[in-house]
Amino acid sequence: MFEGFDTRHVSTGSAEIHCRIGGGGPPLLLLHGYPQTHALWHKVAPMLAERFTVVASDLRGYGDSERVVSDARHFAYSKRVMALDQVNLMTALGYSRFAVAGHDRGARVAHRMALDHRERVSRLALLDIVPTYDAFAATDTFMATAYFHWFFLIQPFDFPERMIGNDPELFLRQCLSRWSGSMGAFAPEAIAEYLRCFQDPAVIHASCEDYRAAASVDLEHDAADRDRRIDCPLLVLWGKQGVVHKAFDPLKVWRDRAVSVEGRPLPCGHFLPEEAPEKTAGDLLEFFTR
Secondary structure, three states, rough: OOOOEEEEEEEEOOOOEEEEEOOOOEEEEOOOOOOOHHHHHHOOOOOOOOEEEEEEEEOOOOOOOOOOOOOOOOHHHHHHHHHHHHHHHHHHHHOOOOOEEEHHHHHHHHHHHHHHHOOEEEEEEEEOOOOOHHOOOOOOOHHHHHHHHHHHHOOOHHHHHHHHHOOHHHOOOOOOHHOOOOOHHOOHHHHHHHHHHHOOOOHHHHHHHHHHHHHHHHHHHHHHHHOOOOOOOOOEEEEEHHHHHOOOHHHHHOOOEEOOEEEEEEEEOOOOOOOOOOHHHHHHHHHHOO
């Protein structure tokens, strides 16, 4: 995976972030989601690298990025802090302004980045999410069942950590299977990479802290910013077989949160870059090259 890409570990001042860098042209930051790593982008990144300098990074606590010690308020894994990691990464790489595409948790980090660092983000693509605040506010039986992990992972330390740690491969494969259209979309080498990292108890804990932050300090930040809108162009993509499509009108939701929004569903489940890589890359290229 990522043939021709360089591997870097960059000290950002807030955390050491692991990333892959390849291609040439304007900078484009790619952020992954749960329970994955930057390897989520392995099918799409080479296509994007034909037009961009692609930086595919691991979020703090995930993959090979630093597992930062958390605190009682889970602030260390707030999207505000996680976004700052990635902004500092791009600064360290020499990029003052860049485009961003985020999937799942990475999209939530990217959403916060576009609010807190709007002068840094030129264009933004968010894959298969609605804002965290809206997702919690709309929770009903369907959402609670489909997003069961949101409510499991936020339980106090160390209940979910020990339960997942008892069989991390089972939990990982269940997540991939439940949220995708087909397990056949995942390359064996990508699954091996996800499992290599997810078997680390420190990664399991960090990912729980990410979700605990989402249900606490992130909601405080989101509530304070309810009237702030993303002012860079926004592309929203989502899976037609997924929860976001079934539970929301994503364009309507995001048009309340951003000045300029476009997007469409793709014929897949939650994991767009792996289930529909050509369509995902095509839409990203068309949007980011304008």
